[in-house]
Amino acid sequence: MQFLLVSLGALAATVGAHALGRFARAINSTALSNDTTYDFIIAGGGIAGLTVADRLAEDPDVSVLVIEYGPFDQREDGVMIPGAYFPVPYLWLPLSSTPQKALGGAVYGVPCGRVVGGGSVVNALFFHRSGAEDYNAWDQLGATGWSWNNLLAYFRKSETFNRPDAAYTASHNITWDDSVHGFKGPVQASLAPYDYPGSANFYNGARSLGMRPSKDPNNGDGTGIFRLVRTVDPKTQTRNSARINHYDRVTESRPNYHILPNTAVKRIIFEGTTAVGVEYINRTTSVKSMVRAKKEVIVSAGSVHSPQILQLSGIGPAPLLKSLGIKPVVDLPGVGQNLQDHLVLAVNYNYTNNLFPNGGSLQSNTTYATEQRALYDTQQPSAYDLTATTGNLMIALPLRNYTSKTSPIISLAQSQDPASLLGTGNPDPTVLSGYKKQRKLIISHLNTEAAAIGSISWNTGPATSIYMTRPLSRGSVTINSTSILSDPLIDFGALSDPTDLELLLAIYLKNRELMATKDMAVLGPIETSPAPGIEDIEVIRENLKSALTPSNAHMCCTNAMMRREDGGVVDKEGRVYGTRGLSVVDASVWPIVVSSGPMPSVYAGAEKAADLIKRRYGLL
Numbered sequence: 001m002q003f004l005l006v007s008l009g010a011l012a013a014t015v016g017a018h019a020l021g022r023f024a025r026a027i028n029s030t031a032l033s034n035d036t037t038y039d040f041i042i043a044g045g046g047i048a049g050l051t052v053a054d055r056l057a058e059d060p061d062v063s064v065l066v067i068e069y070g071p072f073d074q075r076e077d078g079v080m081i082p083g084a085y086f087p088v089p090y091l092w093l094p095l096s097s098t099p100q101k102a103l104g105g106a107v108y109g110v111p112c113g114r115v116v117g118g119g120s121v122v123n124a125l126f127f128h129r130s131g132a133e134d135y136n137a138w139d140q141l142g143a144t145g146w147s148w149n150n151l152l153a154y155f156r157k158s159e160t161f162n163r164p165d166a167a168y169t170a171s172h173n174i175t176w177d178d179s180v181h182g183f184k185g186p187v188q189a190s191l192a193p194y195d196y197p198g199s200a201n202f203y204n205g206a207r208s209l210g211m212r213p214s215k216d217p218n219n220g221d222g223t224g225i226f227r228l229v230r231t232v233d234p235k236t237q238t239r240n241s242a243r244i245n246h247y248d249r250v251t252e253s254r255p256n257y258h259i260l261p262n263t264a265v266k267r268i269i270f271e272g273t274t275a276v277g278v279e280y281i282n283r284t285t286s287v288k289s290m291v292r293a294k295k296e297v298i299v300s301a302g303s304v305h306s307p308q309i310l311q312l313s314g315i316g317p318a319p320l321l322k323s324l325g326i327k328p329v330v331d332l333p334g335v336g337q338n339l340q341d342h343l344v345l346a347v348n349y350n351y352t353n354n355l356f357p358n359g360g361s362l363q364s365n366t367t368y369a370t371e372q373r374a375l376y377d378t379q380q381p382s383a384y385d386l387t388a389t390t391g392n393l394m395i396a397l398p399l400r401n402y403t404s405k406t407s408p409i410i411s412l413a414q415s416q417d418p419a420s421l422l423g424t425g426n427p428d429p430t431v432l433s434g435y436k437k438q439r440k441l442i443i444s445h446l447n448t449e450a451a452a453i454g455s456i457s458w459n460t461g462p463a464t465s466i467y468m469t470r471p472l473s474r475g476s477v478t479i480n481s482t483s484i485l486s487d488p489l490i491d492f493g494a495l496s497d498p499t500d501l502e503l504l505l506a507i508y509l510k511n512r513e514l515m516a517t518k519d520m521a522v523l524g525p526i527e528t529s530p531a532p533g534i535e536d537i538e539v540i541r542e543n544l545k546s547a548l549t550p551s552n553a554h555m556c557c558t559n560a561m562m563r564r565e566d567g568g569v570v571d572k573e574g575r576v577y578g579t580r581g582l583s584v585v586d587a588s589v590w591p592i593v594v595s596s597g598p599m600p601s602v603y604a605g606a607e608k609a610a611d612l613i614k615r616r617y618g619l620l
């Protein structure tokens with residue numbers, strides 16, 4: 001069957017409704033021909049892609065096609081039940097980094113979702129905005145209009161915050177601020193109604209060190225001790241993914257919203273510098289086809305794959321493109337540069353006197369696991385309400401609260417030569433210019449009490465996770481093949497700026513102090529890794545280097561929304577410089593990584609982008 005989807009006027013609407021049927025639906029390529037035209041084509045159906053698709057399709061006269069590399073999930077327990085969390089079937093595997101120079105040439109996995117809903121189907125569910133200064137930095141770096149104050153309306157629009165019940169709130173020291181939350185948005189957010197007794201030890205130990213409880217971790221102050229908010233629907237205690245909140249939720253009312261799964265977008269098709277459609281590949285048969293976009297092609301393939309698609313389409317550093325025989329459409333040196341992520345350090349303790357139950361009990365005690373599953377299955381508070389192996393509390397602090405050595409750390413950052421830190425040390429001048437501006441802001445953040453540099457989360461069992469969330473190092477994503485089915489080279493550039501190791505070390509040492517407080521010491525913690533019993537700082541540094549992971553699956557910033565002369569790729573509306581009809585909407589457009597998990601910021605950014613897109617086509 002062939003049909004042409006047109007969007008304007010009553011006639012078109014009738015034709016559209018007839019040809020499309022009554023519901024939004026998953027389609028296969030037999031429904032399309034090379035001449036099929038949608039108003040908008042969205043390359044990548046992850047968090048940003050589905051958010052934008054849902055919003056654009058609110059107008060019944062607008063047709064939207066999302067092309068997604070992965071399948072629909074099957075609502076497996078590993079997807080839906082937080083305590084049964086098992087993302088492996090929907091991860092992009094294998095996907096690896098290049099050998100990391102500052103980490104002895106080690107190669108690391110690159111965690112990405114590959115499924116309708118993207119990261120929201122496979123992620124650990126944590127739902128926290130960052131501090132206001134991070135979004136304000138975006139605004140200062142060229143993403144004008146993306147400050148905290150500008151985004152707050154979109155954070156609220158995106159979510160339904162489900163308040164915990166009064167008794168649980170009181171007994172668990174929970175506070176929040178209604179004024180920063182939304183109560184009618186698509187994304188369901190909640191706090192787990194279950195907790196382990198060790199949380200109180202962690203909380204009180206942290207308090208005894210002068211750490212302050214956060215009033216609300218989502219109110220623009222990204223520091224303090226707080227409870228993990230999760231994208232869990234409290235009515236069912238199941239994952240609320242973008243597939244659920246921006247597709248399933250609206251299928252009955254959106255015949256103009258199609259998703260083509262299991263299909264790779266290979267490249268954007270241009271007429272001159274105007275994007276007019278995409279070429280895609282059926283992943284089973286490798287058959288190539290194309291589909292046309294009347295208004296805009298929106299690239300939402302995530303921070304690893306959006307720059308890959310742009311580069312394969314001739315948008316990127318001209319020398320790279322030419323070396324692979326790709327004719328440049330626009331020479332944009334920033335495409336694929338500026339890769340950022342959070343460092344992760346697992347710190348393990350043996351607790352000789354721990355409380356039961358704890359964040360390791362589901363894994364270590366089958367009797368307990370069976371009991372808890374029965375509670376979960378009968379809708380009672382259960383350890384299965386928490387993402388497996390995680391606890392409820394997190395501590396996020398500015399540098400000065402982690403260490404008294406702020407001055408030497410800041411001096412170390414200031415003493416670096418930015419040019420020598422990027423790639424092979426001969427960066428494009430525009431990219432270098434943007435990097436220098438970023439460093440200035442980050443160094444100023446290291447010197448305030450507002451900006452968290454990282455966090456500590458103890459699961460109340462064997463695992464403590466330390467995150468360093470304000471990196472000065474930068475990596476890159478670069479194609480090494482003209483095939484979309486080959487992975488790009490992913491270089492995290494981890495620790496290319498040695499300051500990052502000092503920041504991680506400061507958090508690690510503060511965690512040792514925390515473990516030594518009276519409240520934690522009664523549990524008998526004995527460090528088993530990464531530096532058990534070691535006091536020599538130089539040895540600790542080396543051990544941290546071998547134990548850390550350069551990615552917390554928070555990749556971003558590879559198509560930065562900055563000025564073109566600063567290595568930017570998209571303008572403040574997300575439009576790719578030098579093109580027409582082409583934009584990017586996902587975490588790849590952030591200028592710098594935020595200090596929290598990315599999810600709520602991706603949802604909110606996509607809400608804002610959807611409004612910008614609607615406005616430029618007179619749809620708002």
Ligand SMILES: Cc1cc2nc3c(=O)[nH]c(=O)nc-3n(C[C@H](O)[C@H](O)[C@H](O)COP(=O)(O)OP(=O)(O)OC[C@H]3O[C@@H](n4cnc5c(N)ncnc54)[C@H](O)[C@@H]3O)c2cc1C
Binds near residue numbers: 047122
């Ligand atoms: C294991 C894991 C745990 C995480 N935990 C958390 C957490 O607890 N809290 C938090 O805030 N964040 C977490 N994140 C990060 C968060 O999920 C991501 O930052 C977020 O999903 C990014 O959104 P996005 O729209 O930019 O990209 P994605 O959601 O990754 O979507 C991109 C989509 O594009 C598709 N795609 C790629 N290439 C192509 C192509 N060529 N053609 C068609 N489609 C393509 C992909 O398959 C994917 O579905 C986690 C991520 C992972 C992987």
Ligand SMILES: *[C@@H]1O[C@H](CO)[C@@H](O)[C@H](O)[C@H]1NC(C)=O
Binds near residue numbers: 027028
């Ligand atoms: C890929 O091609 C096969 C064979 O034609 C077809 O059955 C399948 O539906 C196609 N996949 C998609 C997602 O269109």
Ligand SMILES: *[C@@H]1O[C@H](CO)[C@@H](O)[C@H](O)[C@H]1NC(C)=O
Binds near residue numbers: 028031
């Ligand atoms: C492809 O979609 C058509 C409807 O458009 C449907 O009849 C057919 O069964 C689908 N094919 C596959 C392989 O899913």
Ligand SMILES: *[C@@H]1O[C@H](CO)[C@@H](O)[C@H](O)[C@H]1NC(C)=O
Binds near residue numbers: 171
């Ligand atoms: C809550 O705070 C009180 C007072 O600081 C403390 O005694 C109690 O242990 C805390 N409980 C939890 C669960 O954090």
Ligand SMILES: *[C@@H]1O[C@H](CO)[C@@H](O)[C@H](O)[C@H]1NC(C)=O
Binds near residue numbers: 224396
């Ligand atoms: C950081 O330390 C200062 C000084 O002790 C204190 O006032 C502030 O509350 C601390 N911040 C946090 C988030 O704990």
Ligand SMILES: *[C@@H]1O[C@H](CO)[C@@H](O)[C@H](O)[C@H]1NC(C)=O
Binds near residue numbers: 279
């Ligand atoms: C459709 O377009 C693809 C290229 O994108 C081309 O390979 C294929 O031959 C075209 N099919 C038809 C029927 O024209």
Ligand SMILES: *[C@@H]1O[C@H](CO)[C@@H](O)[C@H](O)[C@H]1NC(C)=O
Binds near residue numbers: 351352
């Ligand atoms: C861990 O703790 C147990 C007691 O709970 C003890 O028997 C064991 O030796 C400890 N192991 C290590 C490595 O410290």
Ligand SMILES: *[C@@H]1O[C@H](CO)[C@@H](O)[C@H](O)[C@H]1NC(C)=O
Binds near residue numbers: 371
């Ligand atoms: C295992 O769980 C059961 C049920 O909750 C509990 O009674 C038992 O004490 C636990 N065993 C250990 C070793 O903690």
Ligand SMILES: *[C@@H]1O[C@H](CO)[C@@H](O)[C@H](O)[C@H]1NC(C)=O
Binds near residue numbers: 480481489
């Ligand atoms: C890049 O691709 C070439 C050709 O396919 C291959 O020989 C080379 O090993 C690749 N380089 C890396 C670093 O993967």
